[in-house]
Amino acid sequence: MTEKALDKFYDHAKAEDKWYRHWEESGYFKSRDDEDKQNYCIVIPPPNVTGILHEGHALNNTLQDVLIRYHRMRGWNVLWQPGTDHAGIATQFVVERELLEEGVTKEEMGRDKFLERVWKWKEEKGGHILSQLKRLGASCDWSRERFTMDEGLSRAVREVFVSLYEKDLIFRGKYMVNWCPRCDTALSNLEVVMPEESEAEKGLLYYIRYPLADGDGALTVATTRPETMLGDTAVAVNPEDDRYKNYIGKKVRLPLTDHKIPVIADPHVDMEFGTGALKITPGHDFNDYEIGKRHGLGAPQAIDKLGKMTDYVPEKYRGLDRYDARKAAVADLDTSGLLEKTEPYKLMAGRCYRCKVVVEPIVSEQWFVRVGPLAERAIEAVRSGKTVIVPKAQEKEYYNWMENLRDWCISRQLWWGHQIPAWYCRDCHEMTVSRHDVTKCRHCESENIERDPDVLDTWFSSALWPFSTLGWPDETPELKRFYPNAAMVTAYDILKFWVARMMMMGVQFMEEVPFTDVYLHGLVRDELGRKKSKSLGNFVDPIMLIDEYGADALRFTLAIETFTGRDVRLGEERIEETKRFINKIWNASQFTLSNARDFDPSDGTEPDLSPADRWIRSRLNETVKAVHEHVGTYRFHEMADAIYHFIWDEFCDWYLEWTKPELYNSSSPGRKKAAQATLLYTLDASLKLLHPIMPFLTEEIYQATPDSGASIMVEAYPEADDGNKDPEIEAGMALVREIVIAVRNLRSENLIPASTKTDVTLIPDDDFARETAERLQGYILSPPQVQAASLEITGPGVSPDEKAVTRRCGPIQVCLDIAGLVDAGEEIARIGKETAKLEAELKKVMGKLGNEKFLSKAPPEVVAKQEEIKAELEARLETLRETRSRMELIRDKG
RNA sequence: GGGCGGGUAGCUCAGUUGGGAGAGCGUCGGCCUUACAAGCCGGAUGUCGCAGGUUCAAGUCCUGUCUCGCCCACCA
Numbered sequence: 001m002t003e004k005a006l007d008k009f010y011d012h013a014k015a016e017d018k019w020y021r022h023w024e025e026s027g028y029f030k031s032r033d034d035e036d037k038q039n040y041c042i043v044i045p046p047p048n049v050t051g052i053l054h055e056g057h058a059l060n061n062t063l064q065d066v067l068i069r070y071h072r073m074r075g076w077n078v079l080w081q082p083g084t085d086h087a088g089i090a091t092q093f094v095v096e097r098e099l100l101e102e103g104v105t106k107e108e109m110g111r112d113k114f115l116e117r118v119w120k121w122k123e124e125k126g127g128h129i130l131s132q133l134k135r136l137g138a139s140c141d142w143s144r145e146r147f148t149m150d151e152g153l154s155r156a157v158r159e160v161f162v163s164l165y166e167k168d169l170i171f172r173g174k175y176m177v178n179w180c181p182r183c184d185t186a187l188s189n190l191e192v193v194m195p196e197e198s199e200a201e202k203g204l205l206y207y208i209r210y211p212l213a214d215g216d217g218a219l220t221v222a223t224t225r226p227e228t229m230l231g232d233t234a235v236a237v238n239p240e241d242d243r244y245k246n247y248i249g250k251k252v253r254l255p256l257t258d259h260k261i262p263v264i265a266d267p268h269v270d271m272e273f274g275t276g277a278l279k280i281t282p283g284h285d286f287n288d289y290e291i292g293k294r295h296g297l298g299a300p301q302a303i304d305k306l307g308k309m310t311d312y313v314p315e316k317y318r319g320l321d322r323y324d325a326r327k328a329a330v331a332d333l334d335t336s337g338l339l340e341k342t343e344p345y346k347l348m349a350g351r352c353y354r355c356k357v358v359v360e361p362i363v364s365e366q367w368f369v370r371v372g373p374l375a376e377r378a379i380e381a382v383r384s385g386k387t388v389i390v391p392k393a394q395e396k397e398y399y400n401w402m403e404n405l406r407d408w409c410i411s412r413q414l415w416w417g418h419q420i421p422a423w424y425c426r427d428c429h430e431m432t433v434s435r436h437d438v439t440k441c442r443h444c445e446s447e448n449i450e451r452d453p454d455v456l457d458t459w460f461s462s463a464l465w466p467f468s469t470l471g472w473p474d475e476t477p478e479l480k481r482f483y484p485n486a487a488m489v490t491a492y493d494i495l496k497f498w499v500a501r502m503m504m505m506g507v508q509f510m511e512e513v514p515f516t517d518v519y520l521h522g523l524v525r526d527e528l529g530r531k532k533s534k535s536l537g538n539f540v541d542p543i544m545l546i547d548e549y550g551a552d553a554l555r556f557t558l559a560i561e562t563f564t565g566r567d568v569r570l571g572e573e574r575i576e577e578t579k580r581f582i583n584k585i586w587n588a589s590q591f592t593l594s595n596a597r598d599f600d601p602s603d604g605t606e607p608d609l610s611p612a613d614r615w616i617r618s619r620l621n622e623t624v625k626a627v628h629e630h631v632g633t634y635r636f637h638e639m640a641d642a643i644y645h646f647i648w649d650e651f652c653d654w655y656l657e658w659t660k661p662e663l664y665n666s667s668s669p670g671r672k673k674a675a676q677a678t679l680l681y682t683l684d685a686s687l688k689l690l691h692p693i694m695p696f697l698t699e700e701i702y703q704a705t706p707d708s709g710a711s712i713m714v715e716a717y718p719e720a721d722d723g724n725k726d727p728e729i730e731a732g733m734a735l736v737r738e739i740v741i742a743v744r745n746l747r748s749e750n751l752i753p754a755s756t757k758t759d760v761t762l763i764p765d766d767d768f769a770r771e772t773a774e775r776l777q778g779y780i781l782s783p784p785q786v787q788a789a790s791l792e793i794t795g796p797g798v799s800p801d802e803k804a805v806t807r808r809c810g811p812i813q814v815c816l817d818i819a820g821l822v823d824a825g826e827e828i829a830r831i832g833k834e835t836a837k838l839e840a841e842l843k844k845v846m847g848k849l850g851n852e853k854f855l856s857k858a859p860p861e862v863v864a865k866q867e868e869i870k871a872e873l874e875a876r877l878e879t880l881r882e883t884r885s886r887m888e889l890i891r892d893k894g
Numbered sequence: 895g896g897g898c899g900g901g902u903a904g905c906u907c908a909g910u911u912g913g914g915a916g917a918g919c920g921u922c923g924g925c926c927u928u929a930c931a932a933g934c935c936g937g938a939u940g941u942c943g944c945a946g947g948u949u950c951a952a953g954u955c956c957u958g959u960c961u962c963g964c965c966c967a968c969c970a
Contacts, residue, residue: 062917156963223970273969280970287968334950392899397965400897404966456900493965558919563908565899567964571906576932579920583932591929629910637908656929664928741936748922750938754925784927848913854950862913862951869914 004704006593006767007103010566010586012550015700019711020134028072028713029139031079033481040071041079041482043466044140045490045498046148048087049122049813050094051134055524055532056491058542059568062555062693063521063636064489065138069692070631071486072139079482080139081469083146083667084127088458089183092416111409111415111453113488118416122147137695139713146469148461149418156396157418157461158435160509169370169508170410172422176289176299177409178879179362180352181307181322185413186366187407188457190497192350192359207275207340208333210235213251213260219244220273220340222555224347225284226333229254230313231302232261234280239265241276242345255338256329264633266291284361299363307360320621322360367411367454371504375402378503387503387513388632390478391565394492394520408501410457417455418799430545463501467515485515492520492565510825519634522567524558533538553578559693577654581644587692588652589701592679595663596706599676608670611776612658613678615733616725619650619683625720627689643689651682654737657783680705684717732772736779738809743816746783746805749830750822758787761815763798765875769811770795802886809880810872823892831884835877842873 023029024876031041042064047057060404064080067080067330072078096106106114127147133140146153164170177186198774201319206226210216219235222821232254247263254261266365268291282292283300292299292310304310309317309325317325333339348359365565381387411420423432425441425448432442442450461468466488470479484506488499490717499518508516525531527536545554557578561568572574610615623646630639666672684705691698691712709715744759752758760780764770773780802821805827848854848866855863 085901155905205970225970268968270969276968285968285970287970290968345936396898400966480935496965561907564910566907573919580932584930587930589929633910636946637911638937641908645917652929654932660928741954744935744939751924754927783935785925787927845914850953851950857950858913875916880914 003707004593006586006590006701006704009580010697010700011321012552012696014139014548014744015696016067016135016438016546016551018886019139019699020695023132023139023163023711024142029141029477030082030143030709031141032077032894033477034077038076039079039481040068040485040486041081041470042068042489043081043469044083044145045488045494046083046085046462046465047129048090049084049126049147050090051084051129053129053477053542054544054747055540055570056253057129057133058136058545058554059521059524059558059570060489060491061133061136061138061560061561062558064517065136065695066491066559066636066639066692067487067631068752069713070717071696073691073713074758075716077481079141079478081144081146082130082133082140082142083132083469084148085458085462086122086147086417088412088414088417088455089185091118091122091346092414092471093183093354095265105382106415108810113850114415128450130288135543135546137555139695140464144469144569147855148458148465149391151460152471153468154418156464156472156499157456159473160464160505161418161421161456161460162433162435164369165511166664169369169373170367172365172367174363174365175368175409176286176361176363177366178350178359179364180208180306180355180357180359181305182355182357183352183414184305186364186409186411186723187352187359188364188459190407190459191353193346193353195351195356201276203345204342204347205274206330206333206342208255208279209338209340210252210255210261210279212247212336213253216623219247219252219263219277221277222280222811223279224345226652227309227317227322227328228281228284229279229302229329230257230325231281231283232279233282233292233297233300234261234264236264236266236269236278236280237276238271239267239425241269241271254706255481256332256338258848264291264295266294275286277597280377281365286361289363290476291362293335295669301363303360303362304366305360305362316332316484319355322604325806346508366409367456369410370406370407371405374504374508375405375500377507378402378500381503381507381513387516387518389518389520391520392494393565394518397492398500399494401405404832408457410453410460411452412455414455417458418461420452420454420456422452423449424452429522433463443872452873459501459824461495462498463505465508466502466506467510472509483510487517487519488515489519489521491523493523493819495520501821517634520565521562522565524568524570526569526571540570549575550582550696553582554696555695556581556686560644561634562636564635564637564799581648584648584652585686585697585701586658589683589704591656592683593704595659596676596680599680599706600675601677603673605669608668609674609678610658610662610671611729611732612655612727612779613674614724614729615657616651616678616682618726618730619646620685620718621720621724624685624718631692640693643686643693647686651686651811654783654820657684658779661778661782664685687712688715688718713714717724732776733779735810735812739773739780739812740783742807742809742814743780743788746814746816746818747785748785748809750805750816750827752818752821754785754787756821757787758789758821759792759817760786760788761792761794761800761804761817763813763815764796765813766796770817773812797843800882800886802889804886806886808876822890825888828884830889836879838873838877838880842870845870845873 064254068078068080093133093672098107122199158301180187203224205222205224207220207222209218209220221235235252250263251260252263256514262695270289280288281292282297282302284303290301299308300312302313307322311318347506351358379399382398389398421434425437425444425446426442427446428444430441431437440447454497466485467483470476470482490858502514532539552817557575618780623642626642662671671718687698687702698835699712702708730882738893764773770793777791781791800815800818806813806815845866849870
């Protein structure tokens with residue numbers, strides 16, 4: 001047998017590098033296609049190609065890897081499909097900035113050159129995040145890496161676009177959209193973000209007088225954006241508003257211009273707000289746009305796409321930036337006495353999610369997806385349970401969102417992205433939408449055509465990710481095998497952006513949901529529960545954490561902090577705790593391996609399982625069951641917790657101690673052999689259980705075990721084996737543990753130094769308890785902190801020595817002879833307190849048992865349980881009283 | 895304004911169908927016991943936000959209420 005041993009300390013850096021390379025080179029990450037096996041596929045939420053790993057990615061990918069490794073070890077056909085997203089605005093932004101440093105603008109460069117440049121950037125610097133995922137241990141099938149703009153996926157995008165267009169689910173039209181003047185592009189509603197409360201602008205509410213065109217008087221309107229008045233086409237009042245009824249139908253003179261605009265009545269106007277008169281700017285406000293449409297007002301554009309005043313406004317203001325125009329307008333109103341007053345007002349203006357510039361509603365020609373029909377089917381898919389959202393509470397968010405969807409603006413005035421496959425004819429002005437590039441107008445055959453310069457919203461291609469990555473629109477074997485995906489793992493803040501849209505597209509194009517489960521995890525926060533933000537400076541680079549603590553420590557900490565539906569707190573103390581756990585495992589492994597060095601399964605000795613061996617096997621079996629259950633329900637915290645407590649509390653704290661007598665001076669060769677076998681067996685199973693969460697550590701130790709194979713990651717995951725189940729021995733050992741704890745308690749409470757050995761007497765209530773105690777007595781003496789000089793087990797009915805302190809453990813009374821070692825006064829006080837506590841508990845139980853309704857209506861097993869509790873409490877109280885009287889004896893004698 | 899989720903030990907939080915209140919950290923006390931002092935053993939601490947209700951039985955279900963947070967929304 002080859003000599004294998006662990007180093008004194010675990011070197012995570014060395015192990016991570018070594019084993020990741022080993023796994024990758026061995027092809028273990030590659031998906032399998034075994035016909036007999038179940039299929040399990042997760043497609044990675046594609047990180048932006050510009051992305052840098054942050055803690056959210058670390059969490060997201062850890063959880064996915066746990067699921068993937070778990071299912072892979074169970075022998076399923078597993079595919080973790082990796083890839084990156086082209087991230088339209090983000091990527092264009094990065095490259096533009098690079099160009100800016102070189103003193104070139106993208107316009108000077110031209111579209112084609114610019115795109116070449118972006119591709120070059122992507123090849124050289126993009127996708128760095130994928131190598132960071134490898135550091136984390138992610139077991140993606142890297143041979144199948146995809147990019148949202150690679151050839152296959154672009155074809156999918158094209159197919160979907162044209163197909164939706166043909167079904168009239170995509171249309172082009174002039175509508176009001178959010179516009180980012182800095183990025184010079186339309187944005188979808190989701191790309192407009194509200195600033196933090198603290199960052200809200202301290203704006204003003206301006207009260208402006210609009211004089212009546214004929215006659216005296218004026219209407220005063222309130223606005224936060226005085227510059228938009230240059231585009232006003234009406235003033236609206238509520239039809240119910242008595243103050244203004246006379247004004248309806250009249251005209252007012254729009255200050256700063258020579259326009260006369262009507263006063264109209266519209267129920268949208270809130271009588272309580274401001275003056276109750278609302279200026280209407282259909283060109284630059286969503287509500288006003290709707291009102292304008294209702295009243296046929298038109299929507300003049302006063303502000304252009306770059307945020308500057310247009311030719312529509314009086315010459316004086318033309319070309320001014322919207323904020324300069326505001327200043328100018330306010331100044332002019334003030335001098336002409338039309339500015340009645342101003343009030344401070346908190347302004348929550350929407351901003352571009354990318355550059356944080358305040359967006360401007362602009363009317364323009366854009367492409368939209370008609371989401372109504374798509375959403376309907378996507379809602380139904382969740383309602384019917386075809387896709388299950390975990391946690392359940394998020395389903396409501398999903399419905400809420402889906403039922404109130406507006407059409408999705410999918411065109412972006414960018415260069416980087418999937419260019420819209422529509423051509424406009426300069427001759428007949430018809431449009432040609434096509435799966436293949438065209439050179440002629442489909443309607444008049446003219447070659448005088450021009451392609452729509454816009455590209456699609458990045459989320460459009462992301463929405464196809466669950467099937468486009470598998471080869472759709474081709475009918476590939478992968479598509480057949482892995483669609484629908486088994487699970488989608490992502491943070492809940494992405495539900496609307498992405499999950500909802502994947503659902504719509506999946507159901508539409510595959511006639512089948514994209515995934516059967518959606519698991520939504522929380523956001524990563526700092527140890528104080530704060531959001532990660534630049535201003536707080538609480539960002540931590542996960543790679544730095546991996547360098548310092550190891551990938552496994554980070555992964556395990558993230559997993560055990562992942563409570564369903566809640567945000568995850570990641571503080572370094574938590575990782576430190578995990579590091580201690582790793583050290584514990586390492587040391588327990590060293591102990592096991594060094595003590596099993598002379599273990600030879602084929603030496604002819606028949607292993608003789610001790611009660612402790614049977615106990616730990618039974619406990620392991622329970623743990624295995626629990627882990628399977630928890631993985632199946634995405635309870636990552638519980639999964640990690642179950643393994644943690646099994647290894648630390650049961651395997652290390654009890655079982656290892658109990659094996660020592662067998663290992664150091666065994667009673668028989670069979671017993672020693674069984675102990676060694678059980679140690680190895682339990683360690684091996686524990687490592688496998690833990691492997692999905694801590695891949696590197698478990699591989700490192702596994703490789704040092706005597707029967708290690710090529711890799712733990714392709715070993716079979718432990719399955720429950722009820723042959724190991726042993727309720728009888730579990731009950732017996734539970735009693736032993738109680739007795740050991742009782743002895744420790746008695747020693748500790750009576751301040752008996754560890755160097756002082758004491759005599760322990762056990763008084764069983766009946767013969768069965770006596771037999772149990774006798775059979776297992778070796779286990780009572782061996783754990784640390786018991787320090788018994790002798791152990792005597794008497795028969796039932798024996799009275800404790802009058803100088804002993806006692807404690808009851810179920811059917812057994814534990815007595816410790818500590819005459820002369822204990823302060824009787826203190827002991828009596830302690831007993832007094834404990835008696836009071838027990839009496840309170842007993843009273844509660846008695847209350848129940850004395851209640852007729854309880855007795856008649858409660859299930860019998862519950863009544864029996866209460867009887868049991870009552871008997872136990874009474875017995876403990878009796879013991880306490882006896883001890884107390886003995887203590888009084890000692891005190892009085894002393 | 896609408897929707898959702900929290901309020902349990904000093905701190906951070908578990909608690910899956912209602913049946914004797916838990917973990918980790920911290921704290922206090924005892925231990926260098928031959929895997930581990932990055933460790934071992936033990937103690938203390940809770941009107942489960944508040945008020946009602948359902949039930950034999952409520953941290954758990956219902957109603958109301960206070961409070962913190964998140965998401966959505968067309969109060970200029």
